[in-house]
Amino acid sequence: MPTLLLIDGSSYLFRAFHALPDLRNKAGEPTGALRGVLSMLQPLRTSSGATHAACIFDAKGKTFRNDWYPDYKATRKPTPEDLIPQIEPIQACARALGWPVIVEPGVEADDVIGTLTRLAVAQGFEVLISTGDKDMAQLVQPGVTLINTMTNESLDEAGVLAKFGVPPNRIVDYLTLVGDTVDNVPGVEKCGPKTAVKWLSEYDNLDNLVAHAAEIKGVVGENLRKALDFLPMGKRLVTIVNDVPLAEKLDELTWREPDNATLIEHYTRWEFKSWLRGLQPVSTPAAPEGRAGDQASMFGDAPVAALRAPAAPIREADEEIVERSPAHRDAYECILTREALAKWLAKIDAASLTAFDTETDSLDGMQAHLVGMSFCVKVGEAAYLPLTHRYPGVPDQLPLAEVLAALKPWLEDATKPKLGQNLKYDMHVLANHGITLRGVAEDTLLESAAWESDKGHDLDGLAKRHTDMATLSYAEVCGKGAKAIGFADVDLTLATAYGAEDADVTLRVHHKLAPLIAAEPGLERVYRQIELPVQEVLWAMERTGVLIDSGLLAQQSDELGRKMMEIEQEAYVVAGQPFNLNSPKQLGEILFEQLKLPVKKKTPSGTPSTDEEVLAELALDYPLPKLLLDYRSMAKLKNTYTDKLPRMVNPATGRVHTSFSQTGAITGRLASSEPNLQNIPVRTPEGRRIRQAFIAPPGWHLVSADYSQIELRIMAHLSGDERLLEAFAAGEDVHRATAAEVFGVATAEVSSEQRRYAKTINFGLIYGMSAHGLARSLDIERSAAQSWIDRYFARYPGVARYMEQTRIAARTQGYVETVFGRRLWLAEIKSSNAGRRQGAERAAINAPMQGTAADLVKLAMRSVYDWLNNEGLQSKLLLQVHDELILEVPESELALVREKLPQLMAGVAELKVPLLAEVGVGNNWDEAH
Incomplete structure (x- = not known):
């Protein structure tokens, strides 16, 4: 089969420029980007197996966008000054190597690639797109694969879904929501990837999301509604055009003969001596298996296993890197003898606090294994203990089994205090070696989250903010992407500088943050009584995993799939002929040429658009667009969940193991990832059925415990409003009670519609909903909505008072607090931009409720976990989803757990x-919820 290899040359040159050091020839001219790009291009001609190819660059000047x-x-x-003089030589050398080079004025390289992809697929080509641009994921389809040479990443349709959380045909919607700061395309303010994926999972596509924008709660919902006018333009800007006119024809994009004379001229000028010697292509090394994950197999079965740049000469820079590290000025030691190990065992055993860290072969804690460990008992005095380094000539290391046996008593001793950065990960690593880490006393990741919730919490950033130390980065030690090596291949001198520094810096950061937190009782309570205790619970939940029915x-x-086929056949009948439901070209012909449906808008090339927005509008009046939307909805559900989840089952445990983050949101809410189990769709019957696949083993049950109206109860507590407090104290239906107050009727006379309105008001006000938003949600006049809000505040004056006091406090101090003292910082609370300032004020009202709810759930998790362990029960916590806890409970313990669980959760505060x-019980999650 013919194969077309498309190189995003602009992506190559920028990434090569930033990835390589400042290389220059003797004349002082920069050469790093030129060397990097040629290093990636040279081996591809023979290794890619492509029959056709092109290297595409952006032209100078503006484009139609x-x-x-x-x-x-x-x-x-602006383009970096040192990169500008390298661009033309890069293009000239690429041509001399035999690459067809395309620079199309007035359009972007993305659009050229999109057009060539469309043409090639239509002619039966396999297409390989080598780029680092996330926008290109929208081009992936059967026969089209993205290759990222810098990260060894290969993305087919399943890969795009796994990476972004949405399939290729939703990437444009995803990008429209999150925006593109590089291209200055605003998305929805505060809508990050997680929110975008959540929305698209729930509403299937941007058009349906827009149609239900009034339903979206919270600040981000307000932001969505503020962005509605721009979203069509945003979507237009991020959509790759696939029909730009090109001078080059597809059959002309074949390999040329190399122009050795030109190459010799360039290699001589730029002093590429090794390439001058015989003009031989550089070799392509095996893929690394760096700490970021076992990537060696990522390209093993890919169609272009050699699409990698040569490994960077990491160890050539060792002396320079180590020279600037603290290893030279501080007492960093490499433990290679039994005497040295015994000395450090005595040190850590006697220390009041030991900073501890692991170096591994993977970022996946469930899969990672030890390469080395580091210890620090005093600032500037640290050691690295190598265990499984394996490069040629590596010094003898102490046997792994012997070292673990010697360290296990200390690691498992709860009376020996340990400090680390994200010790939950190290707990997994040690568990993989049969060791249970105990004595976790401090964690700088959690200290940072408590002290500065609105900032990043990585160790390098913490070191810079709190110690003014310029630390060694992992990329400096191991390289980046295709140039990376695994930590096991790092020279011990450099590994010691990096590993020991990690432990040393962790101790230094702790010494800075600990007294700051201790001086603030609320923050100390959040850190000591909530975040540190729940870390072990999350580790245990991640370790247990959840059973699914594949x-x-x-x-x-x-x-x-069958429903999709039925819809497909029905679409054929309506259209009067078979056609490819996934082909915009064929779809356009059917809708607008044959069925003569009205054209709602056009693409940049002037052809009628068939995007989601158009189909949703047409579906109101015509059957075929509705069928197409139903088809796409089914496809999304299938690709995102039913096909993907079975592939994520850990073969060693037979379960799916998610990862919980304590630092993903300033409110303290937990985040679930890989896979995200907090956003299983429940709005449709098909979506709810997915929860049926989360099951209990034979003889066991799933138990779901969910806080009831938790944020309304927190509002009543914070506001102290007498009527709200009375309603909850009496166990009343608070929505019915609110309806009675707002509409001036007896509680028994409240209609179902009035209760629904009251429920919307209750939750809407929590999320800062305006009269305009309430009117849209209830489909009523704005004046009526404002009247009901006014009546609400008249009947609940404590709520109005709380809201105003909270706005004032937020403006005064820049943050608000939860009931337990967690600080929720509001960067825009004093913004000169009225929209942003008002958004921050709405967040100030809602954040204490969300944050307090998150705190309560964490306290409940620890309470339940301790009770299960203290009673010696077999029951286990599996998942936390918003305000819900999910447990796996054997039949023999079911009655006890059902009785005790609500008591524990109600008694945490x-x-x-x-x-x-x-509490609910079932054989699967859907039954229990």
Whole structure:
């Protein structure tokens, strides 16, 4: 089969420029980008197996997108001065190597690649796109694969879904929501990747999300509604055009003969001596298996296993890197003898606190194994203990089994205090070696999250902010992407400088943060009583995993597939002929040429658009667009969940193991990833059925315990409003009680519609909903909505008072607090931009409720976990989803757990209103919820 290899040359040259050091020839001319790009291009001609190829670069000047939107790329920094003189030589050398080079004026390289991809697929080509640009993921389809040479990443349709959380045909919607700061394309303010994926999972596509924008709660919902006018333009800007006119024809994009004379001229000028010697292509090394994950197999079965740049000469820079590290000025030691190990065992055994860290072969804690460990008992005095380094000539290391046996008593001793940065990860690593880490006394990741929730919490950043130390980065030690090596291949001198520094810096950061937190009782309580205790619970939950019924998911996939086929056949009947439902070209011909449906808008090339927005509008009046939307909805559900989850089952445990982050949100809410189990869709019957695949083993049950109306109860506590407190104390239906107050009727006379309105008001006000938002949500006049809000505040004056006091406090101190003292910083609270300032004020009202709810759930998790362990029960916590805890409980313990669980959850704190937890039981998650 013919194969077309498309190189995103602009992506190559920028990434090569930033990845390599400042290389220059004797004349002082910069050569780093030139060397980097040629290193990637040279081996591809023979190794890629491509029959056709092109290297595409952006042309100088503006493009048609600037005509649409004058501010497009307006904030992009100018091309670095040292890169500019390398661009033309890069293109000239590429041509001399035999690459067809395309620089199309007035359009971007992305659009050229998109057009060539469309043409090639239509002619039966396999297409390989080598780029680092996330926007290109929208081009992935059967026969089209993205290759990232800098990270050894290969993305087919499943890969795009796994990486971004949405399939290729939703990437444009995803990018429209998150925006593109590099290109100055605003998305929805505060909408990051997680929110975008959540929305698209729930609403399937941007058009449906926009149609339901009034339903989206919270600040981000307000931000969505503020962005509605720009979203169509944003979507237009991030959509790669696939029909730009090109001078080059597809059959002309074949390999040329290398022009050795030109290459010799360039290699001589730029002093590429090794390439001059015989003009032989550089070799392509095996893929690394760096700490970021076992990537060696990532390209093993890919169609272009050699699409990698040569490994960077990491160890050539060792002396320079180590020279600037603290290793030279501080007492960093490499432990290679039994005497040295015994000395350090005595040190850590006697220390009041030991900073501890592991170096491994993977970022996946469930899969990672030890390469080395580091210890620090005093600032500037640290050691690295290498265990499994394996490069040629590596000094003899102490046997792994012997070292672990010697360290295990200390590691498992709860009376020996340990400090680390994200010790939950190290707990997994040690558990993989049969060791249970105990005595976790401090964690700088969690200290940072408590002290500065609005900042990043990585160790390098903490070191810079709190110690003024310029630390060694992992990339400096191991390289980046295709140039990377595994930590096991790092020279011990450099490994010691890096590993021991990690432990040393962790201790230094702790010494800075600990007294700051100790001086603030609220922050100390959040750190000591909530975050540190729940870390062990999360580790245990991650370790346990959740059982899924892969067979049921396969059955659901088949059913979704059959429904898609039925929709497909029905679409053929309506259209009067078969066609490819995934082909915009064929779809356009059917809708607008044959069925003569009205054209709602056009693409940049002038052809009628068939995007989601158009289909949703047409679906109101015509059957075929509705069928197409249903088809795409089924496809999304199938690709995102029923097909993907079985592939994520850990073969060693037979379970799916998610990862919980304590630092993903300033409110303290936990985040779930790889896979994200907090956003399983429940709005449709097909979506709810996915929860049926989360099952209990034979003889066991799943138990779900969910806090009831937790944020409303917190509002009652914070506001102290008498009527709200009375309603909750009496166990009333608070929505019915609110309806009675707002509409001036007896509680018994409240209609279902009035209760629904009251429920919307209750939750809407928590999320800062305006009269305009309430009117849209209830489909009523704005004046009526404002009247009901006014009546609400008149009947609940404590709520109005709380909101105003919270706004004032936020403006005064720049943050608000949860009931337990967690600080929620509001960067825009004093913004000169009225919209941003008002958004921050709405967040100030809602954040204490969200944050307090998160704190309560964490306290409940620890309480339940301790009770299960203290009672010696087999029952285990599996998942935490918003305000819900999910447990796996054997039949023999079911009655006890059902009785005790709501008591434990209700008893974690004393508020002005009673806490209530409702319990459900089932053989699967859907039954239990």
